[in-house]
Amino acid sequence: MPQPPKVESPEWWRDRLYAALCKRTEETNLYDAYYEGDHRLPHLHEKARAPFRRLLQMSRANYCQLVVDALVGRLEVAGFQSDVSGDADDQAWALWQDNNLDSGSQLGFLEAAIRGNSYLLVSPKSEGGYRITPEHPSQVITEAVPGSAYELAAALKLWMDEWTANLCCTLYLPGNVYKFDAPEPKMGGKPVWRQRHVAGEEWGGKNILGEVPFGELANRPRMLKPCASELESVIPIQDRANKTIADRMMTQEAAAFPGKWATGLEIPVDENGQEIEPFDVAVNKILIAEDAGAKFGxxxxxxxxGYLKAKEADIHDIAAITSTPPHYLLGSMVNLSAEALKAAEAGLIHKIYQRRRFLEEGLERTMRLAGIASSQARIVWKSPEWRTEGELVDALVKMSTLGVPREVLWERWGATPQEIERWRLLNEDALQRAMGGDLAAEYGPKPPIDAEPVLAEE
Known part of the structure; x- marks a missing residue:
C-alpha cells in the first residue's frame, strides 16, 4: 500500500488543494446554473411531471441574473492614485491596460459575485514585465498560512488540456512551482498524477516572485467562513417564484378559457352506440338546437x-433580501420622482461600497505582485451613483464656492485620474497663453534678440 505524501511536500499540497477545489466547485456549480437560468424544475407530483414538463420548463423566470448584474454592472475601476510623486499612477494604469483588465476585471467580479470568489494570476514575462490574467474559481484555489489570512501558503491551478486529453495542474509555493498532469480519470475516480515536464524549464523551478502569485477577488467574506455567492439567499425564493409561475401556467392550460355547457339536448350516437359531440365550438360558429328546452351557457x-400577486410578492422578497431596486426586477416604473428612485437605489449603492472594500484587497495585492507598491496603487472606482447632469453640475458649482480644488471637483464629476491630469495640463497651457497675451498687450511686442538697441534722441 503506497505511503501518503509527506506533510507540506509538493504532492501533499497537490492532493490537498485538488480535493478542496473539487469540493468547492461541486458546491458552487448550483449558483452558476441558476445565474444561467438552468433552474430546478418546480415540484409536481411524479405522475403530472411528464404531461406538464414543457410548461415547467417555460415557468423559469431568471431573477438571479438580474440580481448579480445589478451589482457587477456598477463595479468599474477608473484608475489609480498614489501617495508618491512621479509617474506611478501612469505605470499602474499602463500595466492595467496592457493586460486588458478593463474587461478582465469585469469577468473576475462577475464570477466572484456568482460563486463567491475569483482570482487574478500574476506571471513574469520572459521579455520583462508581468502578465495578469483573470482565473475562474473552478480552476484555482489558494490556502493561507494558519493564523494569517493574508499570507498565502500555496495555490493550485487546474485545467483540462483538450489537445492531449490530460488533466493538468500547477502548484505554486512561495519558493517553487511544480507542474503535474494525469490521464483523464474515470467517473468518480481519482487522477494518477505524474510530473509534467515543459521544454526549457526545470521541474520544480524557482518561483521568481517569491510569493504565491494570486490575488483573490472575494465576495462577502466572513471571519472563519468562506466567501459567499450573491445568490445564496436568492435560490429558495427563485424556486418559489418558479412554482407560482408553473401553477399559473397549468391553470391557464386547464381553466383559463371558459368551458361551455348545454342542457335539454338529445345527444346523437353512432352505429356503435357511442355518443357524438353535437357541436364544433369556435369563434366563427353559432350553436343551434331544435329542442325546445335546450339551454346554453x-x-x-x-x-x-392571485398567482400574479403571489409572484409579485416573491419578487419583492428578492428585492428586499438582496438590496436590488424593485423596479429592476418588476420592470415597471410608475410616477417615480428622482428622490424616490434615489431612495430605491440606496440599499444597492451601500452594498456596492461594501463589496468594493474586499475586492480592493485582491486588486492591490495583484498590483503589488506585479511590481507596483501598495502606496502607488490605490484603486479609484467609478461612482456607482447615477445622477442627472444638472444635479451633478449644480452640486459641483456649490462645492467650488467653498474653495474645493478643481481636481477634486473633476474627480467628483467622474473623470479618471488620466483625464484629470490631461485637463490640468490643458488648463496650465491655456493660462500660460492667456498670460502671454496680456503681457504683450501691456508692454508691446518683444524686439528680436539680434536687433540693435534704439537710442533716444538727444
Missing amino acids: QFAAADLS
Whole structure:
C-alpha cells in the first residue's frame, strides 16, 4: 500500500488543494446554473411531471441574473492614485491596460459575485514585465498560512488540456512551482498524477516572485467562513417564484378559457352506440338546437390575479433580501420622482461600497505582485451613483464656492485620474497663453534678440 505524501511536500499540497477545489466547485456549480437560468424544475407530483414538463420548463423566470448584474454592472475601476510623486499612477494604469483588465476585471467580479470568489494570476514575462490574467474559481484555489489570512501558503491551478486529453495542474509555493498532469480519470475516480515536464524549464523551478502569485477577488467574506455567492439567499425564493409561475401556467392550460355547457339536448350516437359531440365550438360558429328546452351557457374562467400577486410578492422578497431596486426586477416604473428612485437605489449603492472594500484587497495585492507598491496603487472606482447632469453640475458649482480644488471637483464629476491630469495640463497651457497675451498687450511686442538697441534722441 503506497505511503501518503509527506506533510507540506509538493504532492501533499497537490492532493490537498485538488480535493478542496473539487469540493468547492461541486458546491458552487448550483449558483452558476441558476445565474444561467438552468433552474430546478418546480415540484409536481411524479405522475403530472411528464404531461406538464414543457410548461415547467417555460415557468423559469431568471431573477438571479438580474440580481448579480445589478451589482457587477456598477463595479468599474477608473484608475489609480498614489501617495508618491512621479509617474506611478501612469505605470499602474499602463500595466492595467496592457493586460486588458478593463474587461478582465469585469469577468473576475462577475464570477466572484456568482460563486463567491475569483482570482487574478500574476506571471513574469520572459521579455520583462508581468502578465495578469483573470482565473475562474473552478480552476484555482489558494490556502493561507494558519493564523494569517493574508499570507498565502500555496495555490493550485487546474485545467483540462483538450489537445492531449490530460488533466493538468500547477502548484505554486512561495519558493517553487511544480507542474503535474494525469490521464483523464474515470467517473468518480481519482487522477494518477505524474510530473509534467515543459521544454526549457526545470521541474520544480524557482518561483521568481517569491510569493504565491494570486490575488483573490472575494465576495462577502466572513471571519472563519468562506466567501459567499450573491445568490445564496436568492435560490429558495427563485424556486418559489418558479412554482407560482408553473401553477399559473397549468391553470391557464386547464381553466383559463371558459368551458361551455348545454342542457335539454338529445345527444346523437353512432352505429356503435357511442355518443357524438353535437357541436364544433369556435369563434366563427353559432350553436343551434331544435329542442325546445335546450339551454346554453359557460363556466367562469379561472381567476389568475392571485398567482400574479403571489409572484409579485416573491419578487419583492428578492428585492428586499438582496438590496436590488424593485423596479429592476418588476420592470415597471410608475410616477417615480428622482428622490424616490434615489431612495430605491440606496440599499444597492451601500452594498456596492461594501463589496468594493474586499475586492480592493485582491486588486492591490495583484498590483503589488506585479511590481507596483501598495502606496502607488490605490484603486479609484467609478461612482456607482447615477445622477442627472444638472444635479451633478449644480452640486459641483456649490462645492467650488467653498474653495474645493478643481481636481477634486473633476474627480467628483467622474473623470479618471488620466483625464484629470490631461485637463490640468490643458488648463496650465491655456493660462500660460492667456498670460502671454496680456503681457504683450501691456508692454508691446518683444524686439528680436539680434536687433540693435534704439537710442533716444538727444
